[in-house]
Amino acid sequence: MTAIPMEHGLALAVALFVLGLVGVLARRNIVFMLMSIEIMLNAAGVAFVVAGARWGAADGQVMFFFILATAAAEVAVGLALVLQLYHRFHTVDADAASKMRG
Amino acid sequence: MSHIFYISAVIAVAATLLVVTRTHTVHALLYLVVSLLAVAMVFFTLGAPLVAALEVIIYAGAVMVLFVFIIMMLNLGRHAVERERAWLAPSAWVGPTILCLVLLAELFYVVALGGGAEAAEAATVGPKEVGQALFGPYVLGVELAGMLLLAGLVGAYHLGRREALGEGAEEGPQ
Numbered sequence: 001m002t003a004i005p006m007e008h009g010l011a012l013a014v015a016l017f018v019l020g021l022v023g024v025l026a027r028r029n030i031v032f033m034l035m036s037i038e039i040m041l042n043a044a045g046v047a048f049v050v051a052g053a054r055w056g057a058a059d060g061q062v063m064f065f066f067i068l069a070t071a072a073a074e075v076a077v078g079l080a081l082v083l084q085l086y087h088r089f090h091t092v093d094a095d096a097a098s099k100m101r102g
Numbered sequence: 103m104s105h106i107f108y109i110s111a112v113i114a115v116a117a118t119l120l121v122v123t124r125t126h127t128v129h130a131l132l133y134l135v136v137s138l139l140a141v142a143m144v145f146f147t148l149g150a151p152l153v154a155a156l157e158v159i160i161y162a163g164a165v166m167v168l169f170v171f172i173i174m175m176l177n178l179g180r181h182a183v184e185r186e187r188a189w190l191a192p193s194a195w196v197g198p199t200i201l202c203l204v205l206l207a208e209l210f211y212v213v214a215l216g217g218g219a220e221a222a223e224a225a226t227v228g229p230k231e232v233g234q235a236l237f238g239p240y241v242l243g244v245e246l247a248g249m250l251l252l253a254g255l256v257g258a259y260h261l262g263r264r265e266a267l268g269e270g271a272e273e274g275p276q
Contacts (some may be wrong), residue, residue, distance in 0.1 A: 004104050004107050008111070009144075012114065012115070016114065016137075019115070019118045019119055023121070031127050031173065032130065034169075035131070038161075039122075039134070042161065046141060052150070053148040053149050057227065059235060060150075061150050061152060062235050062240050062243070065156075066247055069248075071161070072160065072164070072254070073253065073254025073255075075169075076254045076255065077254055079168055079258070082172055
């Protein structure tokens with residue numbers, strides 16, 4: 001029943017965040033980019049919960065609540081945008097929408 | 103309890119790495135679900151059972167179902183039968199299944215250890231404390247989260263509806 005060091009939890013959060021960041025930077029499929037953004041939000045939530053557990057406070061979990069609500073709203077709008085992109089350009093490549101008009 | 107944390111953390115990182123490196127969307131999605139389940143296990147070992155349950159229900163449940171819906175909608179009509187047959191091939195589901203079985207073994211281990219309350223760390227912050235914090239000092243944040251979700255709902259509806267109106271909207275000024 002030894003407590004988990006906070007550094008290890010934060011290391012997990014950093015690893016997940018970096019993986020998500022690499023996913024956003026490296027992939028051009030917009031569905032993968034959305035998934036990577038979810039991973040990064042989740043990693044931020046992990047960091048909050050680890051910090052909250054370190055101090056035995058509920059605030060970290062409350063922050064995770066808000067991150068969860070943000071992620072849910074973001075994914076709803078993001079997936080609607082994916083549908084729009086696919087409908088207009090018939091691809092899910094993010095570079096297809098790199099040109100602005102006007 | 104700490105070795106369960108480390109096993110879950112390794113599973114989470116490995117599954118996330120596989121998410122980023124897959125070429126097929128559905129495979130990546132399966133690994134992403136495994137990753138979220140592993141993170142839920144991490145939350146449980148950290149003494150945050152409410153957040154662990156929410157991670158499973160909302161992230162691994164609702165959000166991933168949205169992703170699955172969209173992927174299925176995008177793939178509509180393009181030789182769908184061959185695709186489905188390819189998705190059911192063992193190579194698609196063996197990896198996530200193995201990782202999930204490790205998580206399941208951990209779950210059984212925790213239950214055998216004496217259930218949630220005793221198995222978790224001594225400094226467990228239960229649902230009651232979180233609820234009191236949410237509706238005490240953070241009540242404004244809860245209202246803002248509700249507003250955000252409503253805005254997300256309206257925005258998603260709006261974006262999805264313009265697609266349903268047809269291609270005529272493409273020519274108009276944006």
